Amino acid sequence: MGSGHAHSFFVHAHSPLHRLPPECKLLASLLFVLAVVFTPREAFWAFGLYALAILALTRVARVPVGFLLKRLVIEVPFLAFAVMMPFLGQGERVAVLGLSLSTEGLWAAWNIVAKGTLGLGASIVLGATTQIPEILVGMEKLRAPKAFTSIAGFMIRYLEVIVSDMQRMKVARESRCYNPRWFWQARAVATSAGALFIRSYERGERVYLAMISRGYDGIMPTLGTRAASRSEWVACLALPAGAALVAAFAWARPL
Numbered sequence: 516m517g518s519g520h521a522h523s524f525f526v527h528a529h530s531p532l533h534r535l536p537p538e539c540k541l542l543a544s545l546l547f548v549l550a551v552v553f554t555p556r557e558a559f560w561a562f563g564l565y566a567l568a569i570l571a572l573t574r575v576a577r578v579p580v581g582f583l584l585k586r587l588v589i590e591v592p593f594l595a596f597a598v599m600m601p602f603l604g605q606g607e608r609v610a611v612l613g614l615s616l617s618t619e620g621l622w623a624a625w626n627i628v629a630k631g632t633l634g635l636g637a638s639i640v641l642g643a644t645t646q647i648p649e650i651l652v653g654m655e656k657l658r659a660p661k662a663f664t665s666i667a668g669f670m671i672r673y674l675e676v677i678v679s680d681m682q683r684m685k686v687a688r689e690s691r692c693y694n695p696r697w698f699w700q701a702r703a704v705a706t707s708a709g710a711l712f713i714r715s716y717e718r719g720e721r722v723y724l725a726m727i728s729r730g731y732d733g734i735m736p737t738l739g740t741r742a743a744s745r746s747e748w749v750a751c752l753a754l755p756a757g758a759a760l761v762a763a764f765a766w767a768r769p770l
Contacts, residue, residue, distance in 0.1 A: 524586065524642035531750075532576040532644040536743035537653030539751035544641045546755030548634045550762045556626040558765035562633065565761070568754060569636040578643045586639045590631060597627040647671050652740055661734055669719075677715055684711065 532540070547565075554561050573583055601611075604620025611621075645653070651664045684707050688694060693703065723731075 524639060525646050526576070526578050526582060526643040528577040528644075530576045530644070532572065532640075535644075535747055535751060536656075536741070537645050537649040538656040539653075539743050539747055540641055540645055541650065541653045541657060543751040543755050544637050546752070547637050547758050550755055550758035551630050551633045551637075554630075554762040554765050556622055556629070561761050561765040562629045565633050565758060566636075568758070569633065569640060572640050572754075573643075576640060576644045578640065582643065583636065583639055587632065587635060590635050594628060594631070597624040597631075600624045600627075656740075665733070669722075673715075673718075676718075677711070680711055680714060681707075 551562075551565055554565075569583075570580070572578075573580060600623050601616035601620035602614075604617025604623065607618045608615050609618050609621070610616075641650075648668070651668050655661065655664050688703065688707070
């Protein structure tokens, strides 16, 4: 997929998780999240084991716990709905700190918060140990559509270019003593967005024509990749296999 810039979620380290093939880590993360999703919400002990597993992975990957916690803040806006569910839920109610809360709403809020946090934690560990070009290569090896991975690769590669264009346009407006901040000044922002779209579209056309002239046939070449060994697959799938066993046991004995 070519080279790319390291994203903000990646942690430069030399750990066993960093050295594992990306397709193994992708499949293991997906299966782990599915095991978490299918775990009954009443099995508190199961979610505790999942959290300990994620913390153990951060330790093996040499990812600071503070790094993980800072990235988990991204889910706070999405949890606002979960916080309101105990107040808006129907059915039996219970008094908590003087507030009348719905029992079913409390269970639903816990279910969303626990599973969402664990799923995001697994994704953060994946991103901290795998760079974006490697993730795209791993998706291709897992038989993801070529068109999807190619478009995603170009989008990520040129995102910084588009952001730089936006910054330059902002500086140009401010250098001319015009910094729109109010609703009635939205015309300037809309004009800048339209100009940025046209500029990006024209750049895309030029890049595509340049690639066609160099023999591009719709598939980006992958360099320096290797097939995952059996031991690497076993090492990666051990975590989701254990999570699946925990989920199965939780259904048998949820409490």
